[in-house]
């Protein structure tokens with residue numbers, strides 16, 4: 001079947017939904033989600049969203065982001081991120097998002113490598129609340145049509161321009177013609193044996209970029225989160241134990257109950273120290289201990305983690321949590337400019353699939369939802385400016401279902417091969433390695 005939209009958005013996390021919501025209401029948007037709408041990484045985010053506390057904090061926020069990123073960040077993008085953080089959090093609140101408060105002000109929390117407390121949060125379920133806020137709005141908007149359980153297998157290309165996408169939906173191939181396309185397909189954690197990501201996050205946008213010679217950057221910038229719950233033998237995604245526990249005073253200890261690292265150093269430093277400690281003590285994990293803090297505080301500040309661990313038989317108010325580093329985030333991706341435009345005409349990318357350069361070689365904690373908001377809105381505003389001057393290409397295209405499925409399989413092979421090269425001696429972290 002042939003479908004038509006002004007803008008096609010692939011991916012239903014914070015970046016995809018916020019992009020769709022910022023497209024002018026007079027344009028038709030088709031938003032597609034690979035599985036169920038809430039099956040996205042946004043839903044899982046625990047820590048919160050970084051934000052400059054006020055105008056005077058912008059320079060320090062930029063500095064912290066650059067330091068964590070080892071100076072490999074794109075400074076112009078980092079400045080945009082910090083400068084537009086306040087405005088984007090305001091927009092999110094206008095849409096109904098509620099953050100925890102301390103009196104009149106936000107209850108700012110802290111995570112590794114932030115010099116000050118500047119993370120706004122909703123208990124430890126910020127991502128779920130952001131998802132629900134945006135999803136409610138998407139459902140209300142008459143110009144946005146959402147297709148769930150719909151997989152992108154390729155983009156449509158005509159004379160170097162993107163003209164839409166080819167998708168599989170209910171075992172049928174559909175061609176979606178659009179003036180502009182936004183890839184917001186998320187991360188790559190589903191390619192790893194151990195990751196905090198949803199298993200469906202298999203780098204679909206990256207595969208499509210590789211095939212279509214769209215410029216990619218920093219494929220080796222892959223972040224391991226220091227503290228995921230260690231569960232022996234489980235093949236599911238790993239349960240994240242938010243860095244904000246450390247921000248609020250939890251300690252990392254080895255199996256001999258000894259602290260061995262400053263818990264608030266950048267993520268990569270803490271993850272490396274944990275691996276070293278595991279090796280030195282011949283253990284598969286270390287422990288994150290918050291049991292010295294008040295029960296009431298732990299349960300109200302970290303209800304998601306408290307209940308998630310309780311379900312697995314662990315009371316974190318009483319016992320230390322076994323943790324180990326696992327894949328968490330991809331800082332590289334489809335190279336984009338400050339308006340999230342890729343190297344292909346009429347094609348944008350935002351969220352984790354894109355590489356704006358804000359994170360450098362190591363993302364500062366809680367900068368991912370913020371990047372999703374700031375740069376997806378920029379993409380939408382840029383498209384709004386151009387859309388009336390852009391025509392629909394309406395490319396003739398026909399693909400049988402078997403052919404489309406075989407392309408889908410090849411996509412997976414492309415990304416696995418690409419990341420095996422990028423990971424070097426860590427390539428055995430990948431599935432089927």
Ligand code: SIN
Nearest residue numbers: 046047242243365366
């Ligand atoms: C966390 O809560 O530790 C994760 C937040 C992030 O990935 O920035």
